[in-house]
Each structure stands twice: as structure tokens, then as C-alpha cells.
Amino acid sequence: MTTDLVQAIQANLLSPAVLFFLLGVFATLSKSDLKFPEPLYLGLTIYLLTAIGFKGGVAIASAGIATVWLPALMAIVLGTLIPLWSYPILRFIGRLSPVDSAAIAAHYGSVSAVTFIAATNFLQSLNQPYEEYATAFLAVMESPAIIIGIVLGKLATQKPGESFLPTLKVALHEACLGRSVVLLVGAMLIGFLSGKRGYDATAGFFVAPFQGVLALFLLEMGMVAARRFGDLRKVGLFLVAFGMLMPLLHGSLGVILGHAAGLSLGGATLLGVLAASASYIAAPAAVRLSLPEASPTLYLTAALAITFPFNITVGLPVYFEIAKWLFGETP
């Protein structure tokens, strides 16, 4: 297994997506003047979420809801439970404040679409088949953890006599109708309704340029992540360890649950990747608005500068090897 793992990590590191990410990191660390304007970052995000949602919707239509619901339910359960054990770990082992613990727990229960996309790429490069409808798990895992995390944070910071219903309303709105959720779920519904014909009509835009757009986006993500490397010193050793160990734990759990729900090797790997990933689009926006007392340096650095790079370089092959071992494919 060790040689397999080393080979898988090597293969992953040499994919264009990861190489462009590393180029972005290099550009920032070497103080190059390369910079993407914020609207381009937004544009690339919109493209990626729409394309992945649309393709997922088409796949759900061809697989049928009957096949999708059980693993999707597992995904929701995972997303809901992860913040519930992450919170006490952050609070009592990491000794972080209640509101910071809740904010970070929300990020780790929620998911990163780009990590998921990088994982599907990784599986494709190994010719490993996976359930195309797995995008549905991505969609249902975004919101529950954000809501749980914000409720935990509100309970912890509640002053006597103060109702937190108004903030909860803001949180629910942001978690369920934030830009990434609307795009992803909306595009998925459109893909589901328009099916194969819709796919053929839009494949030239949503499918063919996808790899190139992803490479460009990861170049930007490399720069964004590297700009936060300086904050690693501020967040402390505990959070750095948390940002790498929790994904391993959650990734293994996801793979096991995916296996139990009857997913294939590729599908179980994807559920593992989703469980392991930490949100940095939907969760930060919702948490900033609903738990403004929580420090963005902590949760953004953990999700963006620790867990995201860890997952796309080392995490993906590790979760894949765990899945292979569980499915008994390693001699």
C-alpha cells in the first residue's frame, strides 16, 4: 500500500490542476506582481459551480432519484455531525473561544466545491469510474453544518434576555440562499430538467473548457492561499494540526459511509473527500454575517491555507488508497 500511496501522490502532484496551484503559491511567495482582479475570481467560481452543478443534475436524471437518495442522506448526516464533534475538540483540546470553535466547526462540516472538482479530476486521471451524480452530495452538504455551527456559536455567545432569532434568520438565508448554494443547486435542477438534450446543447461551454478554467482557478487559489501563509504563525500549532488531522478522520469516515451506502470505489472516495474538505466560500460569508465576533483569521486560515492545500496535494490520494483498502482492491 505504501508504494501505491507514494505513486498516487506523485501522480496527483503532477496533474495540471495541482501544478498550477503550486505556481500560484510560488508567484505569491516570490512577490511576483501577478494578481487576479476580484471579479475574475468571482467569474471563475460562477463558471465552475454552474458547470459542476449542471453536469451533476444531468447525471441525477439518468441515474434516477431512487439511486441517489440513500448516499445523499448519508452525506447530510455527515455534514450535520461533523461540527458536533469538531466543536468540543476545538473548544477543549484547542482551548479556542466558544464562538471561534463554533465558526471553525461550521467550516469543517461544510464542503469545498473546488476540492471536490479536483477529486473528480484525480479519479478521471486514474481512469477510476465514479458516480457522476455525486455532485448531489456536494449540494446537500453545504448548508447543514453552517446552520449547526452558527447555532452553536449563538448559544455560546447569547446574552441573557437576548433572542437570537433575527441572526438565525440571517444565517439560514445565507446558508441556504448564499451565492454558491443558489448557483450549484439551481444549475443542478436545470441539468436535471433538461437532461441529455440539455447536456448536448451546452457541452461545448460547460464541459470542453472545464479543465482549463479549473487550472486557472487553482492558479488564483494558490495565490490566495499563499497570502494567508503569514497568518499560520498567528493561528498556532493546534489549528495547523487540526487542519490536517481532522480531514484524515473525516475522509476515512466518509469513505466508510459511502461504502456502506453502496457507492462504488470512486463514489466512496468522493464522499470521503467531501467530508474531509472545509468550506471557504459559503461558510465564511454566512459566519461573518451571523457570528461577527469570530475571528476570520482563524477560520479562513485553517480552511484556505491549511486544509485546502493539504487535501488537493496529499489528501486526495490518501482517501483513494483508504477506499481501495476498504474495497479490498489492494493485494
Next chain:
Amino acid sequence: MKLVTIICEALARSHVTALLDEVGAHGYTLFSVEGVGAQGSRVADIEEFANIQIEVVLTSEPALQLMTRLERDFFSRFAMIAYLSDIQVIRSQKF
């Protein structure tokens, strides 16, 4: 007439504009900015690290009300500075 200038993190936008409505502002101007402040450098690469500047023209009383509310409800929660200046306007009935 008074000009209130608010420079804050982009994520505070909807909260600030709701407050402007509350104090009775008839309009405002908003633009993206970058800079460095107490909470570090805002390099404006992603929305979480973007800054906006909001300028609003008001008569004295709502302007003071706005500054008080910002100080009371916003400064502890968001990366934000605000300042008040005396200005002269043409068509003062607009504000």
C-alpha cells in the same frame, strides 16, 4: 451639510446599507477599495478580504445619529472606520 465616509469590509455591506435606510439617507455612493488597517492588509483578492467605501450626504442630525449607531453596533463586529466632514452642496433639498 455633512458627509459621512465609511470604509469597511465588503461583508458588512448589507448591514451598513440597511442602517443608512434606517437613518433616512436618500442615497449613497459605494465603491471597492483596498488598503491596510488594524486588521491587516485587505488585498481584495476574494470578497472576504475586500474593502468597500461608502459615502453618504446627510443633514447634521441624521449624520450624528448614523455615527452613534456605527460606533455602538458596528465597530466591535466589523473591520470598519468612519468619519464625518462638513461639506457644501448644491441643491441641498436633495438630501
